[in-house]
Structure formats: structure tokens, C-alpha cells
Amino acid sequence: MRETRRSMVARAGTLAGFLRKQVGSARAIAAGLTLPDPAAPVRLDGSESGWTASGHVLAAGERFRVVATGHQWLAKPIGLVIEPRATVFMRIGGGAIRKLVADDAVYEAWEEGELAFLTKTLSEFADERGILLPGKRRAQGPGIALRVERADAPPDTTGQPDGWHYLWRLGDGRIYTGDPDDIAVSTHGDVGILQRPLDLPLTRETVLSWDWLIERLPSDLPEDLAFTHDYLSIAVEFDNGRDLTYMWSAGLPEGHVFRCPLEWWCERETHWVLRSGSAGLGQWHSERRMIAADYAEALGEPLPERIVRVWLIANSIFQRGHGEGRFARIAVG
Known part of the structure; x- marks a missing residue:
């Protein structure tokens, strides 16, 4: 596996920056919260x-x-x-x-x-x-x-595009809207994975392509620590239960590959930093990835046999930042 783990000094610096920021904003965060209704059963x-x-x-x-x-x-x-x-x-x-x-x-x-x-x-x-x-x-x-x-009112809807659904493990939300060819994402203090089912053989020629416009990143710190792991990305899930996700990082270098720092997910999810920093935010970018080659480089062989889903991931639950963007013309084949 081509995991590119940062040094302990670099990770400690990220943790120190996270603690400074959070301590400084803790009072404002608390002021915006509701208290539990004492009359609720x-x-x-x-x-x-x-x-x-x-x-x-x-x-x-x-x-x-x-x-x-x-x-x-x-x-x-x-x-x-x-x-x-x-x-x-x-x-x-x-x-x-x-x-x-x-x-x-x-x-x-x-x-x-x-x-x-x-x-x-x-x-x-x-x-x-x-x-x-x-x-x-x-x-x-x-x-x-x-x-x-x-209630007599009609049920509230989540607004996700046709053909896509939220991953049950994280649940529904109101993070994703739009149509299948142009999906908008907006996250603040929440997390959600949107999935589209697929059933395609993974070959050496299989390509994931998409366009994305990222307006705001939900983190301003490197995302490889558990409590800074707020990010936007697109991912492919395989029939072996693993997924490879391509993310835009606030502070990790392009080409950086790392396992998800969260418990349970660390055994299943690998992140590949495709773009980094603020350069290019607010602009459309087109991407094209050879999935088998990326999987072999990031996770090694043997390769899985099939692609079973494509994902969009949005997480801002830890630092409560705002993440906003659009994903368009997503294609696998």
C-alpha cells in the first residue's frame, strides 16, 4: 500500500492548530445550540x-x-x-x-x-x-x-437526485440537491454519503470521470486526524468492501494517500488527495482517473473484480465548517 503518512511533528502541529481554533470558537458554538425540551417525553x-x-x-x-x-x-x-x-x-x-x-x-x-x-x-x-x-x-x-x-402535512423530502440514495449507515439528510448530471452539496455540522448503485467489471481500462466546482472546504487544516476529518470527495466502492475516495484537501499535498482516520472506516476507506489548497476554488475542473491503476498504487493487488457503487462524501461534523460545491457529469466505464 502506498500510504504516505505524515511525520509525528507535522501531525502534532495539525492537532495544536485544531485545539487553538476550537477553544477559540467553543463559546460561539455553545451559544447557537438548543437545550433539551424538559416537557418532551x-x-x-x-x-x-x-x-x-x-x-x-x-x-x-x-x-x-x-x-x-x-x-x-x-x-x-x-x-x-x-x-x-x-x-x-x-x-x-x-x-x-x-x-x-x-x-x-x-x-x-x-x-x-x-x-x-x-x-x-x-x-x-x-x-x-x-x-x-x-x-x-x-x-x-x-x-x-x-x-x-x-401530522397531516406532507412528509419532508431530502431532495437528492433521482437514482441516488443516502448511505443508511449515516442516514438521510439535506446535504445533496440537484439533478443526476449536476449535484450540489452543502454541509455544515453534519455528514452524509450519497450513493448510486453500479454493477461493472473492473478492468485496466475502467475510468472514473467527473467535473467539480468546490466553493468552500469544510476544513482549513489537514484532514488526516480524526477530529479534522471534514472534507468533500467522490469515491468508488468495490465488491471487496473497500472504497477509494478522491478528495480536495485543505492542507495535505496532492498525491497524498492515507487511510481514513476514523474507527471502523479505517479498515475500509482509503483517501487520495487529488487537489489541495485554495488555488482553483470557485472554478470548474475536469478529472479522469484510471481506477484499476489507482487502486493498485494505493491499495496493492489483487484487484477487486467489480465496481458496485459510486459515492459523494460530505463531512463537516467535527469542526462545523461550511463545505459547498457541485459535482457534474459523473461517469464510470
């Missing part, structure tokens, strides 16, 4: 080992509204916080899970049964029914309060 703080019942039994197709207030501090002195729309998942009758699309939104029941909630925070799911992988979960105050009520 459901309260979560992240220490729950399973799902919390809401007391509301729904029929399939029934509309309901969820209002979420509060937040969870991961580390209050440095302003690391998660809001409900980025962490609260729903489940009806033990079926498939869905994430809140906003802190106040209307949904249409996709199953029948009792509605239950769970706040994921930094845990990971074992399956699409919301079973958590083993790991310690701790209380993160002040917590999140949830209120459920019947």
Missing part, C-alpha cells in the same frame, strides 16, 4: 445500549412529526458537539432504521409498529435494523429530547 444522552420506545404505535403510511431539541457534547471545552439531525435514528417495529432529516420534520411511517429512537454518536451499526456493534457508550450531556405527534 423521550430523553437520550448516548449511554443507552439499545433503542428507546416512544410510546407511539404507527400504521404503515401514517404521518408523524418529530421535534428534537438539545445536543450532545463530545468535548465541550473544544466545542465538539453533535446535534439531533446528525445523530438521532428512528426505527418502527424493529424494522429498517432512518435518521432524522432535520430537528423538526414530518415523516411517513415506512413500517407498522412502535416508534423507537437511538442516538448513534460515534458508535457503529452492525446491520440496517440498528443493532449496535460492541463498544462502550457514555453519557454526553445535556442530551437530546424528542417529541412525537400526529
Whole structure:
């Protein structure tokens, strides 16, 4: 594997810059957060080992509204916080899970049964029914309060392009809009992966091509540390469960290759810095990558046999920066 790990001194410098920035902005971040509604019947703080019942039994197709207030501090002195729309998942009758699309939104029941909630925070799911992988979960105050009520209004939509869907593991959102040939991305304090299914053989001639216009990067620091890992990218997923993602970095050099610094993802995702810095922001750029050659260089051989999905990735959950851009004319073949 061609991983190009930075020196400990360089990584320590990035960490120091992150801490200075976060300490300086922690008070402003706290001022913009809501407190949990004391009258809401459901309260979560992240220490729950399973799902919390809401007391509301729904029929399939029934509309309901969820209002979420509060937040969870991961580390209050440095302003690391998660809001409900980025962490609260729903489940009806033990079926498939869905994430809140906003802190106040209307949904249409996709199953029948009792509605239950769970706040994921930094845990990971074992399956699409919301079973958590083993790991310690701790209380993160002040917590999140949830209120459920019947609704007549139409369900809120996420607005993603036809043929694309959000990765269930991270849940739905309102990050991606537009049409399949011109997808806009806007992220602030959230995370989402948009996917389009494929089923193509990987050959030495297979190409990923796209145009992108990046207006703002969600990080101003190198993204190879867990808490600076806010970025925009496009990725290809293979039939061996690995994915290779091409990103625009704020501070890592072009050609830098590194494993995702986040737990669970580090075993599956590899990043390739294709562009770096502020030069070229606000302008359209056309890219063309030979996927097999890049995979062999970044991950080694043997090569996977098939390409199963193309992704768009947007993350701003750690530093709560703003990431904005557009991806157009995405093609694999």
C-alpha cells in the first residue's frame, strides 16, 4: 500500500492548530445550540445500549412529526458537539432504521409498529435494523429530547437526485440537491454519503470521470486526524468492501494517500488527495482517473473484480465548517 503518512511533528502541529481554533470558537458554538425540551417525553444522552420506545404505535403510511431539541457534547471545552439531525435514528417495529432529516420534520411511517429512537454518536451499526456493534457508550450531556405527534402535512423530502440514495449507515439528510448530471452539496455540522448503485467489471481500462466546482472546504487544516476529518470527495466502492475516495484537501499535498482516520472506516476507506489548497476554488475542473491503476498504487493487488457503487462524501461534523460545491457529469466505464 502506498500510504504516505505524515511525520509525528507535522501531525502534532495539525492537532495544536485544531485545539487553538476550537477553544477559540467553543463559546460561539455553545451559544447557537438548543437545550433539551424538559416537557418532551423521550430523553437520550448516548449511554443507552439499545433503542428507546416512544410510546407511539404507527400504521404503515401514517404521518408523524418529530421535534428534537438539545445536543450532545463530545468535548465541550473544544466545542465538539453533535446535534439531533446528525445523530438521532428512528426505527418502527424493529424494522429498517432512518435518521432524522432535520430537528423538526414530518415523516411517513415506512413500517407498522412502535416508534423507537437511538442516538448513534460515534458508535457503529452492525446491520440496517440498528443493532449496535460492541463498544462502550457514555453519557454526553445535556442530551437530546424528542417529541412525537400526529401530522397531516406532507412528509419532508431530502431532495437528492433521482437514482441516488443516502448511505443508511449515516442516514438521510439535506446535504445533496440537484439533478443526476449536476449535484450540489452543502454541509455544515453534519455528514452524509450519497450513493448510486453500479454493477461493472473492473478492468485496466475502467475510468472514473467527473467535473467539480468546490466553493468552500469544510476544513482549513489537514484532514488526516480524526477530529479534522471534514472534507468533500467522490469515491468508488468495490465488491471487496473497500472504497477509494478522491478528495480536495485543505492542507495535505496532492498525491497524498492515507487511510481514513476514523474507527471502523479505517479498515475500509482509503483517501487520495487529488487537489489541495485554495488555488482553483470557485472554478470548474475536469478529472479522469484510471481506477484499476489507482487502486493498485494505493491499495496493492489483487484487484477487486467489480465496481458496485459510486459515492459523494460530505463531512463537516467535527469542526462545523461550511463545505459547498457541485459535482457534474459523473461517469464510470
